Amino acid sequence: MREEEYLQSLHFNSLRLEDGSIVNMSLPIVLAIDDATKEAIGESPDVALAGQGGDLVAILRRVQIFKHNKEERIARTWGTTAPGLPYVEKAIDPAGDWLIGGDLELLEPIKYNDGLDHYRLTPAELRAEFDRRGADAVFAFQLRNPVHNGHALLMNDTRRRLLDLGFKNPLLLLHPWGFHQTGRRSLGRSDGAAQEGEFHFKIKSFVLEDGVLDPETTIVAIFPSPMHYAGPTEVQWHAKARINAGANFYIVGRDPAGMGHPLEKRDLYDPDHGKKVLSMAPGLEKLNILPFKVAAYDTAQGKMAFFDPSRAKDFLFISGTKKRREPPSGFMCPGGWEVLVNYYKSLQAKEADQKPAPVAV
Amino acid sequence: MREEEYLQSLHFNSLRLEDGSIVNMSLPIVLAIDDATKEAIGESPDVALAGQGGDLVAILRRVQIFKHNKEERIARTWGTTAPGLPYVEKAIDPAGDWLIGGDLELLEPIKYNDGLDHYRLTPAELRAEFDRRGADAVFAFQLRNPVHNGHALLMNDTRRRLLDLGFKNPLLLLHPWGFHQTGRRSLGRSDGAAQEGEFHFKIKSFVLEDGVLDPETTIVAIFPSPMHYAGPTEVQWHAKARINAGANFYIVGRDPAGMGHPLEKRDLYDPDHGKKVLSMAPGLEKLNILPFKVAAYDTAQGKMAFFDPSRAKDFLFISGTKKRREPPSGFMCPGGWEVLVNYYKSLQAKEADQKPAPVAV
Numbered sequence: 001m002r003e004e005e006y007l008q009s010l011h012f013n014s015l016r017l018e019d020g021s022i023v024n025m026s027l028p029i030v031l032a033i034d035d036a037t038k039e040a041i042g043e044s045p046d047v048a049l050a051g052q053g054g055d056l057v058a059i060l061r062r063v064q065i066f067k068h069n070k071e072e073r074i075a076r077t078w079g080t081t082a083p084g085l086p087y088v089e090k091a092i093d094p095a096g097d098w099l100i101g102g103d104l105e106l107l108e109p110i111k112y113n114d115g116l117d118h119y120r121l122t123p124a125e126l127r128a129e130f131d132r133r134g135a136d137a138v139f140a141f142q143l144r145n146p147v148h149n150g151h152a153l154l155m156n157d158t159r160r161r162l163l164d165l166g167f168k169n170p171l172l173l174l175h176p177w178g179f180h181q182t183g184r185r186s187l188g189r190s191d192g193a194a195q196e197g198e199f200h201f202k203i204k205s206f207v208l209e210d211g212v213l214d215p216e217t218t219i220v221a222i223f224p225s226p227m228h229y230a231g232p233t234e235v236q237w238h239a240k241a242r243i244n245a246g247a248n249f250y251i252v253g254r255d256p257a258g259m260g261h262p263l264e265k266r267d268l269y270d271p272d273h274g275k276k277v278l279s280m281a282p283g284l285e286k287l288n289i290l291p292f293k294v295a296a297y298d299t300a301q302g303k304m305a306f307f308d309p310s311r312a313k314d315f316l317f318i319s320g321t322k323k324r325r326e327p328p329s330g331f332m333c334p335g336g337w338e339v340l341v342n343y344y345k346s347l348q349a350k351e352a353d354q355k356p357a358p359v360a361v
Numbered sequence: 362m363r364e365e366e367y368l369q370s371l372h373f374n375s376l377r378l379e380d381g382s383i384v385n386m387s388l389p390i391v392l393a394i395d396d397a398t399k400e401a402i403g404e405s406p407d408v409a410l411a412g413q414g415g416d417l418v419a420i421l422r423r424v425q426i427f428k429h430n431k432e433e434r435i436a437r438t439w440g441t442t443a444p445g446l447p448y449v450e451k452a453i454d455p456a457g458d459w460l461i462g463g464d465l466e467l468l469e470p471i472k473y474n475d476g477l478d479h480y481r482l483t484p485a486e487l488r489a490e491f492d493r494r495g496a497d498a499v500f501a502f503q504l505r506n507p508v509h510n511g512h513a514l515l516m517n518d519t520r521r522r523l524l525d526l527g528f529k530n531p532l533l534l535l536h537p538w539g540f541h542q543t544g545r546r547s548l549g550r551s552d553g554a555a556q557e558g559e560f561h562f563k564i565k566s567f568v569l570e571d572g573v574l575d576p577e578t579t580i581v582a583i584f585p586s587p588m589h590y591a592g593p594t595e596v597q598w599h600a601k602a603r604i605n606a607g608a609n610f611y612i613v614g615r616d617p618a619g620m621g622h623p624l625e626k627r628d629l630y631d632p633d634h635g636k637k638v639l640s641m642a643p644g645l646e647k648l649n650i651l652p653f654k655v656a657a658y659d660t661a662q663g664k665m666a667f668f669d670p671s672r673a674k675d676f677l678f679i680s681g682t683k684k685r686r687e688p689p690s691g692f693m694c695p696g697g698w699e700v701l702v703n704y705y706k707s708l709q710a711k712e713a714d715q716k717p718a719p720v721a722v
Binding site: 003004007008011012013014016020022067069071072075076078079080081232233269270273276277280281282285 | 364365368369372373374375377381383428430432433436437439440441442593594630631634637638641642643646
C-alpha cells in the first residue's frame with residue numbers, strides 16, 4: 001500500500017477505487033523498512049524484493065516511502081495500545097519506522113518447499129477450482145483451531161441448509177490461516193510456525209480421509225494471512241479475502257478474531273461487535289453472513305452435537321476436553337487426535353523456553 | 362446514537378442509511394450515563410433529558426443502552442490512548458460506563474441567555490439565510506483562534522477566487538467553535554468557557570464593524586461542537602457539519618484539529634494527514650476543498666500578507682507576536698486587539714490555579 005491506501009484502510013476500513021466503487025480493506029497490507037534501507041533506496045523508483053535466501057521474488061514499482069506511525073496504526077487497528085498484542089509484538093514493534101508501497105510485480109509464485117505448497121492457492125486459482133467443480137454457492141469458515149467433529153457438524157449442517165435454500169452444489173472453502181507469515185520473524189524458519197502449520201494440515205488430511213468432511217464438496221487451502229487478533233477490524237478482512245477467493249457465504253461466530261485484553265480481565269472486544277461490524281462494513285454489502293451454531297460433546301449421544309440449552313448438563317464444552325489425554329469418543333477422528341496429542345506434548349516440552357504459539361483446541 | 366451508528370462511526374467514519382447512501386460521521390455523538398442512571402431508566406422506552414436547571418429540554422425515544430468502551434473509543438478516535446488529551450480528560454474519562462441512544466425530540470430551541478443566542482443558528486436556519494441572500498457558493502472556514510487580519514486576507518482572497526471561477530455571490534460562513542459544550546463539565550457555567558466565547562465574539566464584532574470583513578457577504582454563527590483535537594478524524598466532522606449548514610467549499614490548512622502529542626515531542630498527527638484523509642472521506646465526495654494559504658505579517662508592507670518564501674526575512678509569523686504588548690500595525694483591528702490583550706491578562710491572572718483554556722492566537 002501507498003500512503004493513500006494505508007490512510008483509507010486505517011480510517012475507513014475501505015478503499016475508494018478510481019471508478020468510485022468501494023472495496024473493503026480493514027487491515028493495511030504494508031511493508032516496513034528501516035532508516036538504512038530507506039537511505040539505500042534513495043530516489044530509486046523501483047525496488048527489488050528478496051526472499052529469505054536472497055533470491056529475487058518481486059519488484060515494487062513506482063515506490064512511495066512514508067512514515068510508519070506505529071502508535072496510530074495500532075490504536076486504530078486494535079482499539080488499544082496496551083502492550084501484549086501478539087501481532088504488534090511480533091510484526092510491528094520490531095519493524096522499521098517507514099513504510100514502502102508501490103505496484104507489486106510478483107516474478108513467480110512463491111514456494112516454501114515444505115510439502116504444503118499445493119495448499120497455497122491464489123484467489124484466482126480457488127475461483128477456477130470452484131468453477132471447475134460447478135459450485136453455485138461457496139461458504140467459507142475461518143478456522144484458527146484444529147478441525148474437530150463439532151466444526152465438521154457445523155460445516156455439514158451449513159451445506160444442508162444451503163441445499164434446502166435451493167442451491168444445487170454448495171462447496172466448502174476450508175481455509176485455515178497460514179503460518180510462514182506470522183512465524184517467520186519471531187520463530188525462525190524451521191521451528192514452531194512451520195511445525196504448527198504441518199500439524200494443522202495433518203489433522204485436516206485425517207478429517208478428509210476419515211470421511212468426516214466430504215472431499216468432493218470441500219476445498220482445503222492455506223489462508224496466507226497472519227492472525228492479528230484485531231477483532232471487529234480483522235473479521236472484515238477474513239470475510240473480504242474469502243469473497244475475493246470466490247466465497248459468497250461466510251460463517252461468523254462469537255468474538256471473531258478476538259482475544260482477552262492484554263492487561264485487564266475482560267475480552268478485548270465486545271463479543272457481539274465482530275458480527276455487527278461485519279454486517280455493516282463498507283464494500284461487504286453483498287456478503288451473506290451465516291450464524292455460527294455452537295457444538296459441544298453430547299454425552300447422552302456420545303458424539304458432537306449442536307448445543308441444546310434445555311439439557312445443558314449433557315454437554316461437555318470443548319475447553320473442558322483440552323487437558324484430557326484421551327478425547328471422548330466422537331470428539332475428533334482418531335488419526336487427527338493422535339497428531340493433536342503429539343503436537344501439544346512437543347509444545348509443553350518447549351514451554352519453559354518460549355510462549356506457545358497461539359493455537360488452542 | 363444507538364450502538365449501530367456508534368460502531369459505524371468508530372470503525373468507518375460514516376453511516377450507511379437505509380436507502381444505501383453514505384453519510385460521513387467521524388465523531389460519535391453519544392450521551393454517557395452512569396450505573397445509577399441506567400438503573401433508574403430500567404426498561405423505560407423513552408427518557409426525558411433535562412437541562413442544567415432541571416428544565417425538560419428533550420425526549421429520547423425508543424432508547425438503547427450499550428457499553429461505553431472508553432479505551433476503544435479513544436484509540437479509534439484519536440489514534441492514541443496517551444493521557445493528556447483535553448477532550449478525553451474533560452468529557453470521556455469522567456463520563457459514565459454506558460451510552461444511551463435513541464430518536465431525539467427537541468422540545469424547543471435551547472437558549473443560554475448569555476447574549477449570544479442570536480449566533481446559535483441551526484443548519485436549517487443557516488441554509489435559509491444563504492438562500493435569502495441569494496448565495497450561489499458558500500465557503501466555510503473552521504477557526505479556533507481569534508480572527509486577525511491574516512485570516513481576513515485569506516477569506517477575502519477566497520471570495521475573490523470564487524468570483525474568478527464565475528460564482529456571482531459567494532458567501533462566507535465564519536463559524537467558530539462554541540463553548541458551552543466543551544466547558545460546561547469542567548469549568549462550570551459562569552467562568553472560563555462562556556468568557557472565552559464572549560471574547561471570541563467581541564473580536565468578531567470588531568472585525569465586522571471595522572470593515573475587515575464585509576458584513577454583506579459574511580455570516581457569523583457559533584459552531585456548537587467542542588474541539589476534540591482529533592486531527593484527521595475530526596476534520597471530517599468539521600467539514601461535514603458545514604456541508605449540512607449549506608457550505609460547499611471548505612478551507613483546510615495544515616494539521617487541522619491537531620495538537621502536540623501529549624507525551625512525546627512531536628505532532629500527534631502527521632500535519633498532512635488531515636487534508637489527505639478529508640479528500641478521501643466517505644460521504645464527502647462532493648466537497649470542494651480549498652487550500653489554506655499561509656499569511657504572516659509583512660514588515661516591508663506593514664500589513665498581513667500571504668507569505669512569500671523568496672523574501673522570507675520580511676515576514677513575522679503570528680506565533681512571534683504572541684507575547685508582544687502591542688501588535689504590529691495592521692495585525693488586527695484595534696478594537697479586537699484590545700479585547701485580546703485584556704482577555705490574555707485575565708487568563709494569566711488565573712494561570713496559577715488552573716490550566717488555560719485551549720485558545721491560541
